[in-house]
Amino acid sequence: MKPLRVGIAGLGTVGAGVVKLLAQQAELITARAGRPITVTAVSARDRNRDRGVSLDGLIWHDDPLALAWDENVDVVVELIGGSDGPAKALAEKALAAGRPLVTANKALLALHGTALAQAAEDASLPLAYEAAVAGGIPVIKVLREGLAANRVSRVAGILNGTCNYILTIMREEKRDFGDVLADAQRLGYAEADPSFDIDGVDAAHKLAILAGLAFGQKIDFSSLHVEGIRRISALDIVFAQELGYRIKLLGIAERTEAGISLRVHPAMVPVSKPIATVDGVFNAVLLEGDFSGPVFLQGRGAGEGPTASAVVADLIDIARGNQIPVWGMAQSKLAEARVVPMAHLTSAYFLRLMVVDQPGVLADVTAILRDHGISLESMLQHGRKPGEAVPIVLVTHETREDAVNAALARISMLESVLEAPALIRIEPK
Incomplete structure (x- = not known):
């Protein structure tokens, strides 16, 4: 059996996790993919950093773009991050060089997903991105495959674990936002610069991807309404509880008669709703199809294991020859976004x-x-x-x-x- 040879750009938490998972689960993955999946080449900024995995025998490229033309690489995995720069350049070069692309990069897809999907379709190549939204929750696969026969009317979810953790601790310990954020940074749940998380941008990137899939529309990220959680106070959380609600940062995309509503903002969620009980760093997504009815998915939205699991699921599909249009249908069938103000x-x-x-x-x-x-x-x-x-x-x-x-x-x-x-x-x- 000819192995699927993988080149990975970016050896942070997720990249190292993919190398580890492919090694530890090699027998199971081979059985499910129909052939071995092996890492042959990598690229990262620091050759000497200890990543907790063996990189012996792998080809090392200082320039990640070299993975696109490496004859020892069948598929490129982009885990660099960022909407532009090396990540965008690698994605474009990989597809131009005839290499399937797997990415966990939600910002790249939210801002450039339409153009990249067109490039993948023109080259008849897979572009897979299960890991870009909600970590280990297979929401992309559910939308593209499981609900393919449905007209989806609404997508709503907790799409950022950092914000959900902060709001959970604020409620449970009756503490203020700034105090809990500082603790979250100390514990590694929040970045040193947490703006993308707490200002709702990360959740908005993910919502844009889900909306494009759910409604068969070209993504227009600038049309999203985005608010974060900086202004949520401990007092608001107390009043919410008294009224029978919990405050969650939600991403919501829904069809209306006037068009599509796309918004990320804090919301009062009735305590009787399943999504109100999703706490800590967990994510959750509710999908509503006309024939399926509501489908509720919950799990870890980030971290080495869950995100690496999603990346490898995409690699298994590619190894099997499973190829689905990037946004669930041909580019020519996608509608222009009609977003309600x-x-x-x-x-x-x-x-x-x-x-x-x-x-x-x-x-x-x-x-x-x-x-x-x-x-x-x-x-x-x-x-x-x-x-x-x-x-x-x-x-x-x-x-x-x-x-x-x-x-x-x-x-x-x-x-x-x-x-x-x-x-x-x-x-x-």
């Missing part, structure tokens, strides 16, 4: 105001809400502190986002309102 979203809202406890404040606030056609479902206020700052929480009935934003702009100008109001969208019960 965030201002047109209809939702219920959690609004928290910090106000001076004095007569007339609530009347002023509710008058502004009335002027913008916003009705209230409930209100919470804990205790009285005349003349001092107190939080007031308002829960609205369903209304339009632009109406809420216009009302909050006026409310924030009231002298009795001491800081910018907090807004969190509420998922239906």
